[in-house]
Amino acid sequence: MKVAVKLVSVVMLGIVLLLAIEAHLSLRHETELYQADMRHDAHLLGQAMKGLVADAWRTSGPQRALELVGDANREERSVRIRWVWLDALRGDDYGPRAASEKLAPAARGREVSVDDRDEEGNHYLRTYVPVPVDSHRPGAIELSEPYSVLEGYRRATIARKLGVIGGLVAGSGLAVVLLGTGLIARPLQRLIEKARRVGRGDLSGPVRVGGNDEFGELASAVNTMCEQLAGAREQARRETAARIAAVEQLCHADRLATVGRLASGIAHELGTPLNVVWARAKLIRDGALSPAETRENAGIITSQSERMTTTIRQLLDFARRSPPDVTAVDLRDVVRRTADLLAPLGHKQGVDLHVDAPGGPLTVKADARRIDQALTNLVVNAIQAMPRGGKVELGFVRSSGPPPGKPDLAEGRYLGIAVSDHGNGVAREDAGRLFEPFFTTKGAAEGTGLGLSIAQTIVEEHGGWIDVASEPGKGSCFSIYLPHHPS
Amino acid sequence: MTTESLPVRDPARVLLAEDDGEMRALLARALRGDGYDVVECPDGFRLLEQLGSLLLSPEVLGADPTPFDLIVSDIRMPGVTGLSVLEGLQLFEGLPPMILITAFGDAQTHAAAQRLGAVAVFDKPFDVDDLLAQVRQTAPVRSPT
Numbered sequence: 001m002k003v004a005v006k007l008v009s010v011v012m013l014g015i016v017l018l019l020a021i022e023a024h025l026s027l028r029h030e031t032e033l034y035q036a037d038m039r040h041d042a043h044l045l046g047q048a049m050k051g052l053v054a055d056a057w058r059t060s061g062p063q064r065a066l067e068l069v070g071d072a073n074r075e076e077r078s079v080r081i082r083w084v085w086l087d088a089l090r091g092d093d094y095g096p097r098a099a100s101e102k103l104a105p106a107a108r109g110r111e112v113s114v115d116d117r118d119e120e121g122n123h124y125l126r127t128y129v130p131v132p133v134d135s136h137r138p139g140a141i142e143l144s145e146p147y148s149v150l151e152g153y154r155r156a157t158i159a160r161k162l163g164v165i166g167g168l169v170a171g172s173g174l175a176v177v178l179l180g181t182g183l184i185a186r187p188l189q190r191l192i193e194k195a196r197r198v199g200r201g202d203l204s205g206p207v208r209v210g211g212n213d214e215f216g217e218l219a220s221a222v223n224t225m226c227e228q229l230a231g232a233r234e235q236a237r238r239e240t241a242a243r244i245a246a247v248e249q250l251c252h253a254d255r256l257a258t259v260g261r262l263a264s265g266i267a268h269e270l271g272t273p274l275n276v277v278w279a280r281a282k283l284i285r286d287g288a289l290s291p292a293e294t295r296e297n298a299g300i301i302t303s304q305s306e307r308m309t310t311t312i313r314q315l316l317d318f319a320r321r322s323p324p325d326v327t328a329v330d331l332r333d334v335v336r337r338t339a340d341l342l343a344p345l346g347h348k349q350g351v352d353l354h355v356d357a358p359g360g361p362l363t364v365k366a367d368a369r370r371i372d373q374a375l376t377n378l379v380v381n382a383i384q385a386m387p388r389g390g391k392v393e394l395g396f397v398r399s400s401g402p403p404p405g406k407p408d409l410a411e412g413r414y415l416g417i418a419v420s421d422h423g424n425g426v427a428r429e430d431a432g433r434l435f436e437p438f439f440t441t442k443g444a445a446e447g448t449g450l451g452l453s454i455a456q457t458i459v460e461e462h463g464g465w466i467d468v469a470s471e472p473g474k475g476s477c478f479s480i481y482l483p484h485h486p487s
Numbered sequence: 488m489t490t491e492s493l494p495v496r497d498p499a500r501v502l503l504a505e506d507d508g509e510m511r512a513l514l515a516r517a518l519r520g521d522g523y524d525v526v527e528c529p530d531g532f533r534l535l536e537q538l539g540s541l542l543l544s545p546e547v548l549g550a551d552p553t554p555f556d557l558i559v560s561d562i563r564m565p566g567v568t569g570l571s572v573l574e575g576l577q578l579f580e581g582l583p584p585m586i587l588i589t590a591f592g593d594a595q596t597h598a599a600a601q602r603l604g605a606v607a608v609f610d611k612p613f614d615v616d617d618l619l620a621q622v623r624q625t626a627p628v629r630s631p632t
Binding site for chain 2: 264267268269271272273274275276278279280282300303304440441
């Protein structure tokens with residue numbers, strides 16, 4: 001609407017200017033014609049009076065001639081006719097009304113018309129027609145016609161022209177308002193609202209703009225665009241849904257595979273001791289054993305039951321994911337505690353635990369008890385990886401920036417504990433399954449295959465990760481990384 | 488053991504491979520109680536070691552190329568699995584009959600065991616008496632002459 005108003009205002013201003021110029025010129029032309037007409041009328045009347053007055057002056061004397069002039073005044077209302085002596089003073093009875101300097105041609109016998117104003121400011125055309133009645137004094141007939149008619153006409157014309165221009169402006173303004181609203185503002189407003197709706201993501205409800213003008217075309221283009229956008233969005237939604245369904249299916253398949261592996265693991269871990277218990281119990285039941293043998297078998301049954309209990313407890317530990325009880329923990333304390341705890345186990349197998357601790361604190365936010373558990377599992381693995389003895393090193397590591405290969409974790413500073421052994425390392429084919437529950441390369445007596453799974457679960461619950469570097473035949477290094485906690 | 492004068496061993500020899508000590512002791516006790524001569528292997532490496540004699544030439548072995556009458560082996564063991572040991576020895580003739588033990592009991596393992604020509608597969612936990620019955624059927628205990 002604003003644009004339309006500006007455009008129409010400029011055009012209107014031009015039209016008003018043109019009309020004003022035209023009115024001015026035509027008024028001036030008409031005024032000139034009217035003045036010429038007045039002069040012509042005065043000339044004709046003057047010439048007619050001149051003959052009559054000169055004739056009366058000669059035949060009947062000046063008195064009669066002046067009466068004739070007076071009579072003519074009674075007949076003619078619009079023109080005032082007087083007898084004047086051109087040499088008389090302005091203001092005398094027979095003195096001319098116009099200034100004497102303008103009357104010089106009349107004194108020489110030539111007719112003259114002059115514009116003049118009286119004392120009250122009224123405008124007159126005064127025409128002096130010389131009449132040779134006295135050889136000594138120049139006399140003339142003075143015809144005074146007021147310009148009031150002309151001025152009335154001019155005022156009326158100006159008023160009319162102004163009325164026309166005003167009407168034109170008002171009419172155009174009204175037309176702009178009405179047509180602008182109907183043809184421009186309303187469709188434009190609808191298009192603006194539609195654009196805002198699209199901006200908010202609402203593509204429904206096509207914009208309706210009547211007519212087949214540019215607005216109609218624009219509305220049609222906008223509607224087509226929205227339909228295409230809605231189509232594209234629907235397609236994207238369908239594709240996303242299909243992708244989610246595919247991912248869910250994969251997850252489901254993965255869950256099934258995990259459950260299958262878990263079931264296999266449980267079957268393996270419990271099947272063997274259960275078999276032992278079964279067979280030993282049968283031996284006792286058959287009653288063919290000596291008291292000493294019975295005691296021996298009962299002892300084996302007890303130990304196998306304990307073994308199954310341990311397996312089940314570890315499995316529950318793994319499954320029970322309670323939120324960690326987080327405090328500021330110095331990793332040096334975690335390492336010290338774990339090393340003290342496991343030194344006897346290492347010693348039994350000829351493995352030394354070597355701690356390389358820095359001077360300053362290495363603070364992370366963690367549940368100390370659970371991090372102890374995770375580290376214990378890694379160190380036990382390291383000790384078991386060296387059946388012929390050796391040295392397990394416990395060191396400290398740092399990482400800053402994005403965690404490598406962990407897009408889900410936040411970028412930042414991480415502190416960690418590295419556990420290095422010089423054992424057999426991880427076989428390449430086993431690397432992908434290290435953290436799988438029940439996956440183990442150890443003998444039945446050494447592990448259930450839950451240690452690394454539990455460690456990984458704990459560390460991931462803390463927003464960290466476990467990094468594995470291993471070289472078959474040379475050893476492995478497992479590092480726990482946890483988010484740094486600036487103390 | 489000399490093999491020259493012993494074309495038929497008595498009692499029959501069973502090679503038992505099982506990584507779990509208790510389970511191994513249990514099975515060995517049961518087999519010995521039934522009159523078998525049992526050689527125990529705690530893992531796949533030992534099993535391979537015992538069967539390694541099959542790779543040697545008949546001249547070295549004399550008239551008895553197979554020192555065992557039966558193999559009873561767990562499938563899953565640390566190091567080399569029982570399955571892979573037996574798979575590797577398939578190419579050689581005179582492999583004794585096998586009874587396999589598994590804790591998983593899945594179709595895949597059973598299929599692999601059958602492919603190797605195992606006479607029976609036992610899923611843990613199983614009745615030891617059933618295993619003994621299968622052993623007796625496969626390698627009868629011969630009474631001394």
